[in-house]
Amino acid sequence: MTLGRQCRVSLVVQDRSASSIYIPQQHLDTPDGSIAPALHQLLKKTALTFTHTGTNAIAVIARSEEVDEGGNAKLLPAEEITVTGRNLTGSHLRHLKLDSYAPIDVLAQPELEITGAQTVAELLKFLPAVSGNSTSTSVTNGGNGTATVTLRGLPASNTLVLINGRRIVNNGFGGEAADLNTIPLSAVDRIEVLKDGASAVYGSDAIAGVVNIILRREFDGLSLNSYYGQAERGDQQTQSYSVTWGAGDEERHLMFSLAHYRQGEIFSRDRDLSASADNRSRGGTDLRSSASPQGYIALSDGVVSKRGDGYTPWTTEDLYNFREQTSALVPSEKQSLYIAGSHRLSDTVATYAELMAVRTRAESTMAATPVFTRFDNGDLTIAADQVYNPFGEEITDVRKRVLELGPRVQYNSTDTWRLNSGLKGDAGDWQWELTAAAHYTEARERLTNLIDPLRLSAGLKGSDICNVESNCVPINLLGTPGSIDGEQLDFIRGENRVNGASRMASLTYIADGPLGRNHAGDILAAAGVEVRREAIDFNSTDINGLSLIGGIASGSAQGMRLIGEAFGEISLPLKADTLWLDGAIRYSDYSDFGNTANPKLALRWRPIPSLLVRASYATGFKAPTLVDMNQTGYQSQEFLFDPCTNSNATSLPGCSGRADQARIQYLTEFGGNPDLQPETSDNRSLGIVWTPGDYTGFHTSLDLFEIRQNDVIDTSPQYLINENATNGLFGDRVIRDARGDITRIVATRLNIGAREVRGIDASLRYQHQSRKLGLLRWSMNGSHMASYLNQLAPGSPIEDLSGTFADSASGGAGSLPEWKANTGVYWQRGRWEAGYTVHYVSDLQESFTVNDQYVTRKIDSWSTHDLQVAYGMPSGYRFAVGIDNLLDEAPPFAASAFNDNFDARTYDLTGRYWYTTFSFTM
Structure with missing residues (x-):
């Protein structure tokens, strides 16, 4: 070793x-x-x-x-053994061969280095099975400093993230999914991605698959690593440094790792693709805001704007390009400490402990706060006798971008602690492990330069309400940019703070080994129990449940649940070295909604030594999160489309007239539901694996998968609007005023949705070793989404979303490409090594409205080429130079994308990016 x-x-x-x-x-x-x-x-x-x-x-x-x-x-062919001797993700059994019943992507330490990735989220983003609405620091408006992974296009809550095969605490902002930013890549030994449902093995959330992050434990020596990278355009300056040390013997071992990472920013204005929200020249729409610095002032005889010394008629050219201020890639930093130790108590028993502490910080910039007096919270009518009102009439509809406040800045921070300790040992041919875990994460968010709606309301009234005696300052929303002075700004300025904490404590016992033997071989079995306590405490500084103007009201949620689970697995050989039947079942009892049992069956058949045929069936579930069940007071200005703004509005049953066409945001209230039940699923897979002995190093696999999901928890305000406008339904949830404009949408979480996803996974690998060439490997990994059938609610139409894009800002499922793949050539000879990788995303279709016409356009396919060359010196030094996006390919334009005219969750805006790494190991 x-x-x-x-x-x-x-x-x-x-x-x-x-x-x-x-x-x-x-x-x-x-x-x-x-x-x-x-x-x-x-x-x-x-x-x-x-x-x-x-x-x-x-x-x-x-x-x-x-x-x-x-x-x-x-x-003889090598017996494939996981490097650390642990069970492969998806099973607690120790198979003699890695004959998994489902496809698994394994990214080992050398492969991690050749990619040049510096975060777990960056590494997983381009995996073929990853699509949909993950979060990351690539997302400004709608991001919160966290990073998640979404397999098969299903929400992040449907993908289970483990560390060393054990469940971890979810993020502090609602606890929907694990935050990948709290896992330092420097401490990672390998990552295993199981592309199949695994609720029978791991419990809740493992519907789309499992991402198991295996940390380094047995490292001996000293390793120092540094990284510096920068976009060719001079921004996104990124640095990371880490030190890892380990020492020990057969009786005891100790290692620790310290790491620091900092990512620089990219502003929307610094890339041609994202610089403007007016996309008419690209075949899109004008997404600029009607809340402009000059103002949109609706009077009884027309709409005007303030220019110079007078007021002129408002035109669409007065719309505001908010991209002048927004960040596209969020600057962030992370510091981490990881300590792992083990001690052998006897020949058969050892104890171990792992401690991880991670601190993350992110800072995103959004455009200055917009005010919509007719649609924001509070009575924002400007009184006829208000001191700054020259029109002598009451004004109800003013849209103003308050540049004087400066851009809104969102600060996110997270502190995470994880402690795992336990005993493990042998009892004859059986292995057992008892693990106790305590995890805690605290998240904070501060959004500055907002507006207090109650103070603004007072400042827009006449002198009988707003005067010196009432400590009120009149506010000038009707003037030129700069007319709101410092005293007015100090009076209305607001700041929203959100604090959230998630806690998890668990005790788990697992044992595995041979249960017996039949005519075909050893019968392998595993069994265990787990007791877990989960809790959240989430709150924000809202004003009596009302959101500050320019922000959201995150509301609050407090909740706790106790979970008891028992599980078992068995692998029964039916014919020696040829046929196996595998089964698993897990029973889960939740204190807040009840119990559920989920089985899994798999069949593995080797008709010839080089060919494996595998099939599996399993049920799965995702428990409603504690926020899903307990949240109250969540308000947000959502980016939605109202069919009542079309020219045919008068023919629609739910429209009393044509609504305001200039609006793209609508005040939406979300809420938890204590009566929610788990989302349920059925997973099916069928595949073959071919490893012909005549071609050493050749391996290929092809797997079909199907996921059927019911009782999906959804809060789709867009669905409510569509049904309200076209069928006159949900009048109690879509609130309209006398003119037919939406004033508020109430979207409480319900078990109403259904999905069915079908597709194919394919992989191919070949490697060749020779004295002349060294070690040469070629690999290809691809995923095809054949269909993604989505039904928002019973009785609603079933849509096939495969190959489409719908922005998450409007409630869509994001990018769901039919094909996503990567291929690469990797070479090592002596002290030299190199890698060349190509990532590919197929074209997509998007639909949106242009001039009252519902149109569909194509989003082009996209591919990038990454290159790295490295040299290892005899003294232990290693130097590497890499280029990401070698051909400087910009992401494809998406007309319906709210953030920066492309989907940042799928593509990368950076352009050509250079980096160097330098390390020393002894």
Whole structure:
């Protein structure tokens, strides 16, 4: 193992082959940095040899007694063993081979280095199975400093994130999903992505799949790493530094890792694609805001704006380009500490502990606060006798961008602590583990330069209400930009703060081993119990449940639940080395909604040694989050479309007339529902894996998958608006005034939706080793979404969203490409290594309204090329240079994307990006 660490190779040994062989300590030569000469020297007098099993992975195996035509000993195929000796994600069983019943993407440490990624979220973003509405620091308006992963286009709450195979606490902003920003990549050994439902094994949330992040535990030595990168256009300056140290022996081991990461910003105005919200020249619409610095002032005889010394008629050219102020990529930073220790108490029992502390900070910039007096909270009518009202009439509709306040700045911070400790041991052929965990995360958000609606209301009234005696300052919403002076700003300025905390404590016991033996082989089994307590405490500084103007009212939620679970697995061989039947079941009892049981069955068949056919069926569930069940007082200005703004509004049953066409945001109230039930699912898969022995290093797989999901928890205000306008429904939830304009939407969470996702996963890998070329590997990984059937509510139409884009800001599912793939060539010879990767996203369709016409347009396909070259010096130093997006391909334009004219959750705005890494290991 020491040799593997020194040569930066994952070296695994087949226990039964090496257990009886003694090799004395000796000096081994690696003149060109390759491990091959050293292994030949080490194993030349033994019955062992070695073979490459993956990128920078070598297995030491027994020599075959058979010989080929030339009289040379044939090599037995390597038994695939996970590097750390742990069970593969998706099962608690220890299979002799990694014959998984479902496709799994494994990103090991050498592969992590060659990508140049510096965060877990960045690494997962371009995986083929990832699509939909994840969050990240690429999202400004709608982001909160967290990062999530969304498999199969399902919400992030449908993908379970584990650390070392154990559940972790969800983020502090509502606890919907785990925050990937709280997991430092420097502490990661590998990442396993199970692309199949796994509620029978892990419980709630594992509907779309599981992301299992395996941390480094057994590192020996000292490793120092530094990284610097910058976009070719001079922004997004990013740095990271880490130090990892470990030492120990067979009895005890200790390691720690310290890391610092900082990402620079990109402003919307600094990229051609995102600089303007007016997209008419690109075939889109004009998304500029009617709340302009000059003002939109609706009088009894028309609409005017203030220019210079007078008022002129308002035109669409007065719309405001808010992208002049917004950030496109959020500057962020992260500091982390990770400590792992173990101590062997006896020959059969060991204890261990892991502590992780992570601090994250992010700062996003949004355009200055807009005021919509007719549609914002409070009575914002400007009195006829208000001191700044020259018109002598009451004014109800003024739309004003208050540039004097400065841009809105959102500060997000998160502090996370995770402590896992336990005992593990052997009892004959069985292994057992008892784990106790305590996780806590606290999140804070501060949004500045907002407007207090109650103070603004008072400041817009006459002198009988707003005067010196009442400590009121009159506000001038009808003047030119700059007319709101410092005293007025101090009177109306507001700031919203949100604080949230999520806690989780758990106790888990698992045992696995051979249950017995039948005519076909060992019957493997695993069983366990888990007790878990989850709690949230979430609140914001709202004004009696009303949102500040320019912000949202996050409301509050307090809740706690107790969960008890029991689970079991079995692998039954039906025919020796040919046919296996696997089963699992998990029973879960929740204190707040009841209980559920979820089984899984899988069949694995090897008709010939090189071919594996696999099939599985499972049920799954996602428990409603504590915020889903307990939140109150959540208000937001949502980006929605009202069919009543079309020219045919008078023919629609729910429209009393044509509504205001200039509006794109609507005040929406969300709320929890204590009567929610779990979302449920059925998962089916069928696949083949081919590893022909005639082509050493060749591996290919093809898997069909289907996910059917019911009782989906949804709060779709767009669905409510559509049904209200076109069918006259939900009149108690879509509130309109006498002119037919929406004043408020009430969207309480309900179990009303259904989904069905079908597709194909395909992978291919080939590697070749020779003295002349070194180690050369080519791989391809792709995912095809054949259909994504979505029904918002019973009786509503079923839509196929596959190959479409609908922005999450309007309640859409995001980008759901039919094809997403990557392919790459990776090379290593001696001390040199290089990688070239291509990422691909197929074209999409989007629909939106232009001049009262509902149109569909194509969003172009997109591909990027990444390159890295590295050199490792004999003294332990490693230097690498990389280029991401080598051809400087801009993301494809999306007319219906609210943030920066493209989908930041799927594509990257940076352009060509250069980076260097420098490390030292001893």
